[in-house]
Amino acid sequence: MTHVLILGGTTEASALAAALAHAGIAATLSYAGRVANPRAQPVAVRVGGFGGVAGLVEWLQVKRVSHLVDATHPFAAQMSAHAVAAAAQAGVPHLALTRPAWAAETADRWTRVADIPAAVAALAGGPRRVMLALGRMHVDAFAAMPQHRYLLRFVDPPRTAIALPGHRLVVDRGPFTVEGDLALLRREAIELLVCKNAGGSGAQAKLIAARTLGLPVVMIDRPPLPDRVEVHDVAAVLHWIGHAADRGV
Numbered sequence: 215m216t217h218v219l220i221l222g223g224t225t226e227a228s229a230l231a232a233a234l235a236h237a238g239i240a241a242t243l244s245y246a247g248r249v250a251n252p253r254a255q256p257v258a259v260r261v262g263g264f265g266g267v268a269g270l271v272e273w274l275q276v277k278r279v280s281h282l283v284d285a286t287h288p289f290a291a292q293m294s295a296h297a298v299a300a301a302a303q304a305g306v307p308h309l310a311l312t313r314p315a316w317a318a319e320t321a322d323r324w325t326r327v328a329d330i331p332a333a334v335a336a337l338a339g340g341p342r343r344v345m346l347a348l349g350r351m352h353v354d355a356f357a358a359m360p361q362h363r364y365l366l367r368f369v370d371p372p373r374t375a376i377a378l379p380g381h382r383l384v385v386d387r388g389p390f391t392v393e394g395d396l397a398l399l400r401r402e403a404i405e406l407l408v409c410k411n412a413g414g415s416g417a418q419a420k421l422i423a424a425r426t427l428g429l430p431v432v433m434i435d436r437p438p439l440p441d442r443v444e445v446h447d448v449a450a451v452l453h454w455i456g457h458a459a460d461r462g463v
């Protein structure tokens with residue numbers, strides 16, 4: 215009996231859920247519970263942490279999961295490490311559905327940095343109008359560079375005060391559009407963009423808009439992820455599920 219667990223929270227996870235629902239393959243999409251109203255899905259949804267690797271192993275066993283697809287965001291490194299470990303312990307086939315990292319094009323003015331602290335350090339210097347397109351989780355680190363005027367974009371209104379003097383906040387969820395992000399960067403007279411190398415299409419609009427406006431970008435490289443088999447499209451996942459089923463898993 216096939217039951218696919220999708221670790222979600224990305225455009226690709228939603229596309230996979232739609233394909234599995236269309237194919238009539240039983241699936242559950244899992245959210246961490248980070249935002250108030252995660253996108254509705256055409257498959258069963260569960261929300262919240264599993265309780266570490268042990269909790270995920272138990273969930274895989276109790277729910278008789280036949281295939282685990284990690285379709286989380288490339289910066290969800292802890293979830294991805296837990297998924298590899300739990301799948302191995304539970305003997306459940308594991309596949310990652312990811313999107314290739316963005317690569318700078320000739321017109322791009324990227325400064326690549328390794329992580330959030332390096333992105334903060336890259337903002338040393340005189341005051342500028344900076345868009346932090348990082349969501350809510352890492353904003354406080356930028357209080358170390360209070361000289362800038364920051365534009366923030368969150369999925370949900372903040373639950374606590376934002377420790378950044380002189381910030382503007384936009385509450386909006388992607389996927390975003392190039393025209394929408396062009397208008398935003400122009401309206402806010404943004405001079406520098408800080409973002410993660412998420413890859414994919416859902417977060418890419420701001421990069422295309424920055425390129426159009428000739429804006430510099432501080433690009434945060436992805437954290438290290440465990441070794442695993444990765445595919446970049448839904449069709450490859452469906453094939454894997456079909457093929458894995460042939461192996462009687």
Ligand code: 3Y8
Nearest residue numbers: 223224225245246247248252253348349350351388412416
């Ligand atoms: C909860 C579930 C789908 C998935 C859509 C993608 C695209 C739109 C663009 C900017 C960058 C950012 C952020 C972003 C994008 C997609 C994708 C993506 C970036 C939702 C969602 C959940 C989250 C969690 C949220 C984080 C935050 C990051 C905002 C759903 C909407 C900045 C990542 O408030 C919080 O705690 C938010 C936390 C993790 C990063 C952060 O550090 O704050 N995503 N985003 C998932 C869960 O609970 O498990 O409602 O759809 C999903 C999406 N957000 O199905 O269409 O595929 O990446 N998400 C980044 O890429 O830098 C916004 O503003 O330009």
Ligand code: NAP
Nearest residue numbers: 222223244245246263264265266286287289290291292293
């Ligand atoms: P993370 O730091 O890698 O994971 C921290 C803990 O959150 C995990 O150990 C797990 O808790 C729980 N968790 C994470 N993703 C989960 C999921 N899909 N289902 C159930 N539990 C989950 O994760 P994160 O970076 O906070 O990302 C959380 C969610 O937001 C993920 O769904 C991710 O795809 C999505 N997202 C993240 C980003 C980003 O920039 N980080 C961007 C877009 C979307 P337990 O240990 O208790 O199991």
